Amino acid sequence: MSIRPSRPRVRITIPFGVIEPLFALVDCLIIVAAGAAGGMIYQRALGGTFADAGFYAGLGLVASLAYVLAAHFLGLYRLNQLLEDEQDGGRVWAGWCLAVLVLAVVLFLFKSGGDASRGSVVCLFALGGAGLVLSRRFGKRCLRSALLAGTICGRRAVVIGSQGELAQLTKGDLLVRFGLDEVERITLPRSEAAGWSSQTPLRLGETLMKRVRDAAAEEIILALSWSNPQDMEMLLDQLRVMPLPVRLLPDRAASTVLRRQASMSQRLYMVEVQAAPLSAVDRMVKRLLDVIVAATSLVLFTPLLLIAAIVIKLESKGPVIFRQHRHGFNGKSFVIYKLRTMSVQEDGGTVVQATKQDPRVTRVGRVLRQTSIDELPQLLNVLQGHMSMVGPRPHALVHDYEYGSMIANYAFRHHVKPGITGWAQVHGYRGGTPRLELMKGRIALDLWYIDNWSLILDLHIMLKTACELIRPRNAY
Numbered sequence: 001m002s003i004r005p006s007r008p009r010v011r012i013t014i015p016f017g018v019i020e021p022l023f024a025l026v027d028c029l030i031i032v033a034a035g036a037a038g039g040m041i042y043q044r045a046l047g048g049t050f051a052d053a054g055f056y057a058g059l060g061l062v063a064s065l066a067y068v069l070a071a072h073f074l075g076l077y078r079l080n081q082l083l084e085d086e087q088d089g090g091r092v093w094a095g096w097c098l099a100v101l102v103l104a105v106v107l108f109l110f111k112s113g114g115d116a117s118r119g120s121v122v123c124l125f126a127l128g129g130a131g132l133v134l135s136r137r138f139g140k141r142c143l144r145s146a147l148l149a150g151t152i153c154g155r156r157a158v159v160i161g162s163q164g165e166l167a168q169l170t171k172g173d174l175l176v177r178f179g180l181d182e183v184e185r186i187t188l189p190r191s192e193a194a195g196w197s198s199q200t201p202l203r204l205g206e207t208l209m210k211r212v213r214d215a216a217a218e219e220i221i222l223a224l225s226w227s228n229p230q231d232m233e234m235l236l237d238q239l240r241v242m243p244l245p246v247r248l249l250p251d252r253a254a255s256t257v258l259r260r261q262a263s264m265s266q267r268l269y270m271v272e273v274q275a276a277p278l279s280a281v282d283r284m285v286k287r288l289l290d291v292i293v294a295a296t297s298l299v300l301f302t303p304l305l306l307i308a309a310i311v312i313k314l315e316s317k318g319p320v321i322f323r324q325h326r327h328g329f330n331g332k333s334f335v336i337y338k339l340r341t342m343s344v345q346e347d348g349g350t351v352v353q354a355t356k357q358d359p360r361v362t363r364v365g366r367v368l369r370q371t372s373i374d375e376l377p378q379l380l381n382v383l384q385g386h387m388s389m390v391g392p393r394p395h396a397l398v399h400d401y402e403y404g405s406m407i408a409n410y411a412f413r414h415h416v417k418p419g420i421t422g423w424a425q426v427h428g429y430r431g432g433t434p435r436l437e438l439m440k441g442r443i444a445l446d447l448w449y450i451d452n453w454s455l456i457l458d459l460h461i462m463l464k465t466a467c468e469l470i471r472p473r474n475a476y
Contacts, residue, residue: 014146016154016179020077023139027071028064030131031099031124035060038123056120062106063128067099076136079176082143089133096129147175154181158212160235161223161249162188168252169223178249178270184215188235212242213330219245222273226251236273241411243330246274277415277450285455290389293462294382301376308339308364308373315364316343321377326394329417334386336394337377341365372430372469378420390458391419392446403439413446416453423449423457426464 014022039056074091075081081088103121146152157180159166166187174180212220220239224231232248239246248271278286309320322340325333342360361369368374381387387394392413395403404410424445429438449457 013153014151016079016152016175016181019079019082019143019152020072023077023082023136024068024071026135026139027068027132028061030135031064031067031128032057032060034128034131035063035124038125038127039117039120042117042120042123056124059103059107059121060124060128063099063103063124066102067095067132070095070098079179082140083147083176088136092132092136093129096125096132100125100128147172154179156181156183156216156218157221158182158184158186158215158217158219159221159223160186160188161221162225162231165223165225165249165251169249174221178221180221183217184211186211188231209241209331212244213332217244219247219276220274221270222246222248224248224251226254232273239274240409241331241414243277243415244274245272245276247272278453282453286388286453286458287385289455289458290382293389294379297376298379298383301379304373305339305376308368308376311364312340312362312368316362318343325397326418327397327400327414328386328394329414331411331414333397334381336387337380339365339368339374339377341368341374375420382420386417388417388419390421390423390449390461391416392422392449393425393442394418403443406436407440407443409447410443412450413443415450421461421465422446423461426461426468430468 036053036057039059040053071077071092074095076088076091076095100121143152152175154175157174159169159174159180159182166185171182174182220242222232222235224235226248236246250269254269312320318340320340322338322342323335324338326336328334341362342365343362365374378387382389400410422445424442427445429442429445
């Protein structure tokens with residue numbers, strides 16, 4: 001008798017954001033079905049046929065749209081209302097009566113009252129109302145079961161706050177009230193005599209940043225007292241390096257008042273104190289452009305890459321592809337690919353920027369660098385998702401550490417993926433930056449690009465890059 005290991009069951013989760021649309025969709029289907037059924041039942045009772053079932057289903061569709069709007073404004077689709085045990089049949093019937101009244105007005109305005117049987121409309125009203133009440137009770141029961149089973153998931157969030165503010169927030173509260181799925185909770189240190197900002201200056205080091213990155217969060221949530229703005233400002237200064245939206249929760253005083261209101265979702269009372277550099281749609285559009293351009297370019301330039309590889313191998317010993325660690329999106333490290341143009345392969349703590357007439361650069365390497373052919377292997381980085389076609393150029397790790405402590409907002413460059421070309425490069429910043437002023441100029445252009453990104457801007461930079469390659473200024 002052999003015992004087969006059981007396969008792990010695939011866990012199906014329901015995103016928090018689809019609960020309201022899902023309940024609204026079910027209500028629409030019930031009303032449309034009630035319209036068709038009401039028309040058929042009444043016509044059949046009179047000895048007629050089912051020929052007008054489509055017409056009455058259309059009436060149900062009009063009524064369903066009116067009901068969904070009314071139910072939304074009555075707060076019937078809010079998650080905290082759906083999870084409560086209280087009977088809300090009265091509000092359901094109120095919204096349904098309003099929807100049927102809207103249907104009657106529509107029939108009058110379009111002079112279709114004669115086409116619609118009053119008996120069929122009465123059947124629609126009775127069946128629709130009963131169906132809405134019963135389906136809501138059943139749906140609320142299923143929703144509570146799903147919440148207890150952990151099937152519902154919200155937006156992945158790292159919650160950072162003071163001990164007092166975090167004490168009022170359980171993981172369930174964050175999900176029900178704000179639609180947040182807490183994946184990491186970080187409690188700030190606090191002195192007994194004063195706030196943590198005055199007694200323990202917070203420095204979010206690499207360990208804490210790693211916790212935020214490893215959590216794969218979609219946003220950062222702050223739970224701080226609104227009466228201590230200095231705490232917020234100090235924490236925000238540290239969080240600006242993260243390319244995630246940062247939102248502030250209502251504190252204990254505000255939450256006491258907000259729990260009593262029923263007209264608006266408490267999610268609307270979260271304050272966005274830092275916006276994400278690119279929206280989800282923007283990232284999707286930019287990624288689609290990257291894949292199309294990178295894949296096409298790689299096919300076109302493969303013969304050139306093969307020729308360059310052969311020449312590099314014939315001229316000097318060593319690998320054809322040079323690999324070096326760089327910081328990318330959100331400060332995560334990745335390995336960048338380039339054609340080897342030097343006799344050395346520096347990485348880690350000792351990386352010296354190339355200079356004019358640099359003896360480390362080979363003869364073939366000098367040509368490759370001036371024409372930027374050495375950058376072509378980075379098309380593979382783009383396809384891997386580590387880089388973009390357009391974005392701030394990634395620097396060696398040692399230079400990131402060096403300039404990060406010397407230039408304000410340097411870490412903002414990691415709010416988007418690094419690029420093969422960028423706004424700074426088409427403005428002449430292609431080579432090394434031996435002086436601090438040159439690096440500051442490059443960083444200023446990189447930050448402008450992040451703040452003003454658009455698809456048209458990326459296309460403009462790509463076209464301008466092609467023109468810039470004709471005149472190899474500052475490339476050595």
